[in-house]
Amino acid sequence: MAEEVKLAVIGGSGLYEMEDMKVEREVQPDTPWGKPSDSIIVGNLDGILVAFLARHGKGHFLNPSEIPVRANIAALKSMGVEHILSFSAVGSLREEIAPEHFVLPSQIIDRTKGIRPSTFFEEGAVAHAMFGDPFSESIAKIVEKHAPAALDVPLHKHKTLVCMEGPAFSTRAESVMYRSWGADIINMSVLPEAKLAREAEINYQMVCMSTDYDSWREEEDSVTVEEILGYLKSNANRAKKLARACIPDLAKLENPTKGTMQHGIITAPDKRGAQAMKKLKFLFPGLS
Helix, strand or coil, X not given: CCCCCCEEEEECCCCCCCCCCEXXXXXXXXXXCECCCCCEEEEEECCEEEEEEECCCCCCCCCCCCCCHHHHHHHHHHCCCCEEEEEEEEEECCCCCCCCCEEEEEEEEEECCCCCCCCCCCCCCCCCCCCCCCCCHHHHHHHHHHHHHHCXXXXXXXXXXXXXXXXXXXXXXXHHHHHHCXXXXXXXXXXXXXXXXXXXXXXXXXXXXXXXXCCCCCCCCCCCHHHHHHHHXXXXXXXXXXXXXXXXXXXXXXXXXXXXXXXXXXXXXXXXCHHHHHXXXXXXXXXX
């Protein structure tokens, strides 16, 4: 049996690989929710095993609504992953968050449309995840610690992230509305990824990389794909440096989410769906 991998990096738009990793194996596990977006690369960084998964697949062939998020999280969980450092390109809803700036969100507003499967607990096995604070304070502190040396751009902290459906970007009216709600950045991928990580008892933090000002600036043309693509490469290079710097400290973390879900199924034993419980045992082998 392959050695368990405690740490994972999920790469978003523009981030499809990790540098300086000695690749040990490449896997694409079957899960009860299908296969993950692409093969998962397991590499060795100074004696620390790290799993890397490209969220949209290598070559970016999955749009945000097509990503098999349950399979992604379940596959990582089955490999032993307890901590996920996730990266995502975002649009900025605030003047001070300029393109190429990095952002650590602490809150999420859900503007997806209910078309993305978003829970492992269904079909006769009900459990409710605490999600008031959707990100990991312990991982965020490590990112904050290493950002000054790893990044040559500002890191904005304690921001609110809107997750929209996509793949089209916001209208101007929507962008202005999100600003009025107190949101700071917007993307298409934090949900259901963050929720499913919490359900799978994985410690999770997303790091966001600004590529544009969305469409709220009325004095300017709305955002173009060409502008966004122009920043993805530089953001990805910074993300690799930041992840590389954080990994030794991440390897020392305890997982505060352990045991928070698998023992919280509220469905009566005689009402639990056999198929649902079979699926959940993939995530929690000791589940009775």
